[in-house]
Each structure stands twice: as C-alpha cells, then as structure tokens.
Amino acid sequence: MSSIGTKIAFYRKSRGMTQEDLAEKLRVSAQAVSKWENDIACPDILLLAPLSKLFGTTTDELLSADSVKSVRLLPENERSDIKGLTLKVIVDSNDGDKVRINLPMELVKVALEIGSKIPQIANNEHLKNIDFEQIILMVESGVIGKLVEIESADGDIVNVVVE
Amino acid sequence: MKVVIKSEKTNLFIILPTSLILNRLSATIAIKIIKSKQPSIDISGYDFKKFINSIKNYKRQHKRWEVVNISSSNGEIVFVSL
The missing domain is CATH 1.10.260.40 (lambda repressor-like DNA-binding domains)
Structure with missing residues (x-):
C-alpha cells in the first residue's frame, strides 16, 4: 500500500x-x-x-x-524514441553537497560514441567495467526508472534515473 | 546558455547565445586545440558536428534546460542551463 x-x-x-x-x-x-x-x-x-x-x-x-515501481518496463506501444528520454544523475552527499545532472539520452549516446574514441575515457579504470552500450540497449528496450540507487553507510545517496 | 559559477575566488555569471558557442567555427577550433594538445585523440569534425546538432535539437525542444546544478556544502555553486 x-x-x-x-x-x-x-x-x-x-x-x-x-x-x-x-x-x-x-x-x-x-x-x-x-x-x-x-x-x-x-x-x-x-x-x-x-x-x-x-x-x-x-x-x-x-x-x-x-x-x-522504481524501474518499469514500458509496453512496446508506449516506448518513446530514445531522443525523448533524459538521463538524470542525482547525488546528495552527507556533507550537504548536491549534484543534479540532466542529460538527454540522445546526447549521452553521441557523447559515448565520441568518448569511445578518446583513450583517456575508453581506458579509464573506473569506466571500463561499465558497459554503456548495454545501458543504452536496456533503455531502448523500454526499461526506464531508477536504474541505479546507492545509499552508502556515510549517508551519501546516488541515483541514476532514466525517464 | 547561462553559466553561473560561484566560489570563494570566482563569481562568474555569463549569459551567451548558444549559437555563439555551438557552431561550426567553434567546433573546428575546439578540434584543432584538442588534436594539438592530445594527438592520440581521434575526433572527427563529423563527430563534433553530430554532438553539437544533438544539443541544438534538444535546446529547441526544452528551452532553458538545466544541464548541471551543483551546490556544495561550503556554498560553491555551478549552474549550466541551455
């Protein structure tokens, strides 16, 4: 309820x-x-x-x-083009820092294509374990909502939302 | 495009027409600078044009889109909107 x-x-x-x-x-x-x-x-x-x-x-x-439902799979007839979706990164740290980043998925897709050609990004230790193509594919398949939800022991909160 | 940066040392408030920043000339300059500083980076003009076009398309649909809004606990603010 x-x-x-x-x-x-x-x-x-x-x-x-x-x-x-x-x-x-x-x-x-x-x-x-x-x-x-x-x-x-x-x-x-x-x-x-x-x-x-x-x-x-x-x-x-x-x-x-x-x-x-924090994550939803949209039925095929309700799936909008990836161009209409937004990737939101919301960070609330325990210290009071607040980060809000709102990026159009279309832009993320293009940026990733460019990023893959930049060795500093493509070979980055932290990023190379994340399969961005799979994330894009997931979104294109109709999965939207809160894709990442992290709450650390220190009270830091990180949410990645696609809507 | 609105850019606001506030910190102890910096107090910046800029409003610029997006077309002034996102155009072919600025893209060409940016690519030349990137390539001169980092020759290993292989970005073509086509890639950059695509990137700029996607921003422009999005701006048309969502005016005053808030791209970044960061506020730190010590009062520093970074705000970028299209």
Missing part, C-alpha cells in the same frame, strides 16, 4: 526537486507540499492533472494504492 503523499515525495525526489521547487511550479506553498507528503492533507483535485504531468505519470497511478 502506498499513499498519494508517499508517491508525491518519491516522484519529487526522483526528479531532484525540492518541496519549494514543486510548490513554485504548482503555485502553492511549500507547507502545502509538506502536508501532502506527510499525509496530513491531500492536493486539490484540480492539481492532480498538473502533478501527474509534471511527474510524467498518470492521475490513476498517483491515486492508486499500489507502490511506486
């Missing part, structure tokens, strides 16, 4: 937004967003459509009691 508040919090965080960011986009107060997320209040019915649009989901999904 998952409440609408939990889902709003999940989608907001997965997009690297703060409560203030979401509040600004919906023209409500940050306190209102906080109340939604803590299940103290519910968003106005008129806000459900903008909310779902903002989160790239449906009102049905927001209102259903099913838990949010």
